[in-house]
Amino acid sequence: MPRPFKYLAFVRIGFARARAEPAEHYARVLFLLVILGVFSSLWRAVAATGADVGGDPHTFVWYLAMTEWVLMSAPHVHFRIEDDVRRGDVAYQIVRPVSYLAAHFAEGVGALVARAPVLLAGACTGAWVFGGAPARPLAVGRAIAFGCGAALVLTSYNVLLGLTAFWLGDIAPVYWIWQKLTFVLGGLLLPLTLYPDLVVRIARLTPFSAILAGPASFVLGRPFFDGQTLGLALIAWAVAAALIAVTTFHSIARRLQINGG
Amino acid sequence: MIPEGRFQFLGVRGGAISLIERAMSTPAVELHDLRKTFAARVRRGPGLRARVADLFVPRSHQVCAVDGVSLRIERGERVAFIGPNGAGKSTTLKILAGILYPDSGTVLVDGLVPWRDRHALGFRIGTVFGQRSQLWYQLPPRATFELLAHVYELPRATRKQTLDTLIAAFALEPLLDRPVRQLSLGERMRCEVAASLLHAPGLLFLDEPTIGLDVSAKATIRELLRDQSRTAGTTLLLTSHDTGDIEQVCDRVVIIHRGTILLDAPVDEVKRRYLRQRRVTMVTAAERFDATQLDGARVVATAPHRLTVEVDAADAAIGSLVAAVVAHTELRDLIVDDPPLDDVIRNLYASASSSRGTVEQRDAISSR
Numbered sequence: 001m002p003r004p005f006k007y008l009a010f011v012r013i014g015f016a017r018a019r020a021e022p023a024e025h026y027a028r029v030l031f032l033l034v035i036l037g038v039f040s041s042l043w044r045a046v047a048a049t050g051a052d053v054g055g056d057p058h059t060f061v062w063y064l065a066m067t068e069w070v071l072m073s074a075p076h077v078h079f080r081i082e083d084d085v086r087r088g089d090v091a092y093q094i095v096r097p098v099s100y101l102a103a104h105f106a107e108g109v110g111a112l113v114a115r116a117p118v119l120l121a122g123a124c125t126g127a128w129v130f131g132g133a134p135a136r137p138l139a140v141g142r143a144i145a146f147g148c149g150a151a152l153v154l155t156s157y158n159v160l161l162g163l164t165a166f167w168l169g170d171i172a173p174v175y176w177i178w179q180k181l182t183f184v185l186g187g188l189l190l191p192l193t194l195y196p197d198l199v200v201r202i203a204r205l206t207p208f209s210a211i212l213a214g215p216a217s218f219v220l221g222r223p224f225f226d227g228q229t230l231g232l233a234l235i236a237w238a239v240a241a242a243l244i245a246v247t248t249f250h251s252i253a254r255r256l257q258i259n260g261g
Numbered sequence: 262m263i264p265e266g267r268f269q270f271l272g273v274r275g276g277a278i279s280l281i282e283r284a285m286s287t288p289a290v291e292l293h294d295l296r297k298t299f300a301a302r303v304r305r306g307p308g309l310r311a312r313v314a315d316l317f318v319p320r321s322h323q324v325c326a327v328d329g330v331s332l333r334i335e336r337g338e339r340v341a342f343i344g345p346n347g348a349g350k351s352t353t354l355k356i357l358a359g360i361l362y363p364d365s366g367t368v369l370v371d372g373l374v375p376w377r378d379r380h381a382l383g384f385r386i387g388t389v390f391g392q393r394s395q396l397w398y399q400l401p402p403r404a405t406f407e408l409l410a411h412v413y414e415l416p417r418a419t420r421k422q423t424l425d426t427l428i429a430a431f432a433l434e435p436l437l438d439r440p441v442r443q444l445s446l447g448e449r450m451r452c453e454v455a456a457s458l459l460h461a462p463g464l465l466f467l468d469e470p471t472i473g474l475d476v477s478a479k480a481t482i483r484e485l486l487r488d489q490s491r492t493a494g495t496t497l498l499l500t501s502h503d504t505g506d507i508e509q510v511c512d513r514v515v516i517i518h519r520g521t522i523l524l525d526a527p528v529d530e531v532k533r534r535y536l537r538q539r540r541v542t543m544v545t546a547a548e549r550f551d552a553t554q555l556d557g558a559r560v561v562a563t564a565p566h567r568l569t570v571e572v573d574a575a576d577a578a579i580g581s582l583v584a585a586v587v588a589h590t591e592l593r594d595l596i597v598d599d600p601p602l603d604d605v606i607r608n609l610y611a612s613a614s615s616s617r618g619t620v621e622q623r624d625a626i627s628s629r
Contacts, residue, residue, distance in 0.1 A: 009411035020399040092395040097383035
């Protein structure tokens with residue numbers, strides 16, 4: 001069997017594992033609906049005062065639905081890696097004739113395939129209920145297409161984030177910083193076009209803007225990147241994540257210490 | 262036709278047959294002067310200033326886990342690698358499996374350098390870590406077996422047959438479709454061992470495979486391991502604190518203490534050489550028997566019609582003992598036990614301790 005096809009088995013097991021925990025999907029959908037409900041009320045309330053919110057509050061709900069969908073679809077591979085390191089299960093995985101990183105990524109892809117459609121259905125339903133029908137249905141289609149790619153790239157960065165467990169043991173501090181950067185520089189809650197110029201320029205230099213604002217901003221009618229640039233940016237950030245992960249793991253493997261006896 | 266030049270480094274002269282012979286004569290494991298140290302963080306003490314200093318200028322000291330271990334294990338051998346906690350046995354095992362890099366020394370496992378040829382070695386070795394799991398917790402064991410069949414590139418034609426053989430040998434049929442989280446520890450361990458054997462490895466490294474199991478589950482795992490080794494010729498290298506694992510699975514015992522090998526000998530020889538006492542239980546016609554009449558015997562237990570004593574096996578004392586008993590009463594039964602291996606190992610650790618300092622956690626050796 002050619003080696004790359006091995007990883008399809010990891011995709012399958014990631015899919016099966018995610019399907020074995022349906023309650024987690026439903027909880028995520030519920031959380032997404034609550035977020036959409038709260039923020040749509042907030043924007044409507046601000047718009048009702050006559051203040052300029054920088055766009056149509058209904059369209060913002062679709063924007064938020066898309067950013068949250070991408071963010072919540074990407075599986076938390078980093079916590080799986082942290083568990084491996086903490087419990088020492090990495091000892092089992094590292095001796096297998098497969099790449100530890102690719103196996104985790106493939107397992108994450110399987111979880112993503114199981115999770116993304118459920119969350120997308122929840123996001124679109126919530127956006128429709130709280131924001132009305134999309135003003136640009138085709139743009140929603142583009143956002144979904146690029147969003148799938150963005151969720152894959154985010155999964156690769158989650159693998160990278162998980163590798164910090166080999167140094168720190170507990171990834172919580174790094175994850176906390178990473179999460180906040182994603183929220184701010186990715187334009188999770190507000191379109192990046194509403195941010196000060198300096199922040200926008202910084203955001204363009206990070207993967208966060210391509211991962212969240214990039215696909216979601218299509219629904220605003222003022223995309224943060226045009227389609228071609230976004231596609232190239234996602235590919236470039238994915239390649240960067242892969243290179244950093246492989247180099248880092250090579251170094252980790254040399255100084256690996258397994259927890260426990 | 263195998264090109265000669267390609268295998269010159271192996272010293273092959275006579276083509277494929279010689280190559281196979283050579284491969285068969287290659288030991289399963291060959292270690293020479295293996296050393297491994299770890300850097301352990303040293304805290305300056307309590308208080309904020311010390312904490313800040315620890316954060317920015319960390320101090321560490323080197324802990325020597327393996328200190329010049331040399332070992333050769335032939336194919337098909339069943340070797341117990343034992344020692345107190347922190348002796349270096351798990352570290353050695355992890356170096357052999359290619360998980361850890363040694364600081365120095367040469368290591369060949371099935372002719373491969375583990376950390377350099379980790380991918381190729383992965384196909385030839387199996388690992389069982391008693392305190393870890395390779396099964397997907399939320400999924401049934403079948404899902405892990407199917408995944409591992411792909412990982413180890415088992416041909417589709419033989420995959421089902423291999424799996425069926427293991428399922429039958431390990432009696433896994435009722436467990437296959439239950440989520441792992443619903444299995445008992447013993448059931449899970451049967452699945453873990455089966456998963457490690459799926460690709461028919463020539464070598465199986467086991468790190469405390471029976472830890473936490475009940476008596477019956479331990480016996481099952483031991484029997485399965487022994488049978489697997491006998492029928493498939495699998496080389497076993499096992500670490501354990503449980504002397505039952507050593508006696509019932511292994512033929513050879515290597516005792517490691519503070520990173521160096523204290524003893525390397527057949528299990529039976531260890532028992533004979535290092536514990537000269539034999540425990541003799543006699544069932545007599547007389548309800549009570551005055552044990553003070555027996556020279557050189559120490560009474561261990563007495564009961565109606567039953568007397569257990571310890572004698573020095575080296576002095577042919579058992580014959581004298583029996584003669585002394587039959588001179589006074591009818592001897593209905595006689596049971597001579599080998600010395601418990603626990604005692605042998607405890608004595609070895611103790612002697613190492615007296616020559617090198619205290620032995621940490623000597624009592625980690627569990628009773629059977």
